[in-house]
Amino acid sequence: MQKELVTAATHLQGELMIPGDKSISHRSVMFGAIAQGTSKISHFLFSDDCLHTISALQALGVKIQRTTDSVTIEGVGFNGFTPAKQAIDLGNSGTSTRLLMGLLSKQPFPITFSGDASLSKRPMQRVIAPLQKMGATITATDENYLPLTIRSNHKLTALDETIPVASAQVKSALMFAAMQADEPSHLTELAQTRDHTERMLRKFGGQVDITGLTLTVPPQPQLKAQSFRVPGDMSSAAFFILAAILVSNSEIRLKQVGLNGTRTGFLDVLSRMGADIRVENIDSDFEVSGDLIVSTSSLKATEVGGTEIPNVIDEIPLIALAATQAQGTTVIKDAAELRVKETDRIATVTAELRKLGAQIEEQPDGMVITGPTPLKAVTSDQLDSHGDHRIGLMLAVAALISQGHLTLNAAEAINVSYPAFFTDLTNLLN
Numbered sequence: 001m002q003k004e005l006v007t008a009a010t011h012l013q014g015e016l017m018i019p020g021d022k023s024i025s026h027r028s029v030m031f032g033a034i035a036q037g038t039s040k041i042s043h044f045l046f047s048d049d050c051l052h053t054i055s056a057l058q059a060l061g062v063k064i065q066r067t068t069d070s071v072t073i074e075g076v077g078f079n080g081f082t083p084a085k086q087a088i089d090l091g092n093s094g095t096s097t098r099l100l101m102g103l104l105s106k107q108p109f110p111i112t113f114s115g116d117a118s119l120s121k122r123p124m125q126r127v128i129a130p131l132q133k134m135g136a137t138i139t140a141t142d143e144n145y146l147p148l149t150i151r152s153n154h155k156l157t158a159l160d161e162t163i164p165v166a167s168a169q170v171k172s173a174l175m176f177a178a179m180q181a182d183e184p185s186h187l188t189e190l191a192q193t194r195d196h197t198e199r200m201l202r203k204f205g206g207q208v209d210i211t212g213l214t215l216t217v218p219p220q221p222q223l224k225a226q227s228f229r230v231p232g233d234m235s236s237a238a239f240f241i242l243a244a245i246l247v248s249n250s251e252i253r254l255k256q257v258g259l260n261g262t263r264t265g266f267l268d269v270l271s272r273m274g275a276d277i278r279v280e281n282i283d284s285d286f287e288v289s290g291d292l293i294v295s296t297s298s299l300k301a302t303e304v305g306g307t308e309i310p311n312v313i314d315e316i317p318l319i320a321l322a323a324t325q326a327q328g329t330t331v332i333k334d335a336a337e338l339r340v341k342e343t344d345r346i347a348t349v350t351a352e353l354r355k356l357g358a359q360i361e362e363q364p365d366g367m368v369i370t371g372p373t374p375l376k377a378v379t380s381d382q383l384d385s386h387g388d389h390r391i392g393l394m395l396a397v398a399a400l401i402s403q404g405h406l407t408l409n410a411a412e413a414i415n416v417s418y419p420a421f422f423t424d425l426t427n428l429l430n
């Protein structure tokens, strides 16, 4: 689908309730499925990715019902799943695939996962290898890719491992397997990654001990159903945060956004760059949330790398866009993980921002961007999401400060994480 983008916006104003967090929504139905009792999750994100997690669990016999804003899940415990009639299609969703691999690595029947063209190119060996050490048998295309089959398995042994990639998806997959192992497992991270699985495990009555970067996950007693509200997604809020900073005469309030400290790196980076962002109405449940008030600001260059990367991993396309408007040269490094997301995001961000005249150089592990550069179409090529939601959404924000007429190819990709984006944007533009 082609979408005409709004260019040369004059201001953004008003308030917005950001849709539910994608990472927390995925996990809420997974925990709901393995708990005992009925969980009710409100402000759930009904985006393509999370709908794939729901349909996967439904295919395995879990009863999940949807209302306008919430889902109810009738838990079946670890042992109540039933065989799916066919391969389970996980669409575009890396989180669904990797977390469900761990969760389903001890089922007495085989389970096959497939995905779209992008997901079928993403590496799964990072989860397969440690799960096999625990006793699972997984046969994957070229030992690394979808389609893959988790063979029938009756026993998992505990794992003591340093996880070789700083990835919350790998950590969470191993935590779900560790919950079903014979002894406590010890999992050490290279750097802190988002900790939603740890928080939700405790919320559902389970146990995890955390010392520095090491998690100890014992076999879990029966988890208990819970009901809660999913906070707004910081990674979705990020598009409007940057839009309000860049578009002149803007001030917006984003309500009840998740402020978990493993997700707020984007706010730290923007604050370093000189952005005006305030936090109000903090609410501390098992996940912290609050309102963000963001105003037009002028930016200066910064450096982003090292252990900060996992905390901003999905916001790096936006940091690159911010850097095109900042005074000086911004360096983004240690971010080679971007090459194995929905697209190679180093390549796609560089190619697309160049179409708007940005001064941006691709590096093996990041990008170097010099600003400020006024944006306008410098090639006759249309902008392209390349089928990657975060690239499409970043380009819609770039368009707001660009001159001329811009169209986005493959705009439907945004439905993966933010189906209401263009409606929400229209509300803030009026």
Ligand SMILES: O=C(O)C1=C[C@@H](OP(=O)(O)O)[C@@H](O)[C@H](O)C1
Pocket: 022, 023, 024, 095, 166, 167, 168, 169, 170, 172, 193, 194, 313, 314, 337
């Ligand atoms: O655990 C999660 O929910 C996610 C973790 C990140 O991936 P990695 O852990 O693979 O870096 C992130 O990019 C993805 O959007 C969601």
Ligand SMILES: C=C(OP(=O)(O)O)C(=O)O
Pocket: 049, 092, 093, 094, 095, 096, 314, 341, 342, 390, 417
């Ligand atoms: C990388 C992402 O998601 P996933 O890995 O779940 O496909 C993302 O949402 O940017």
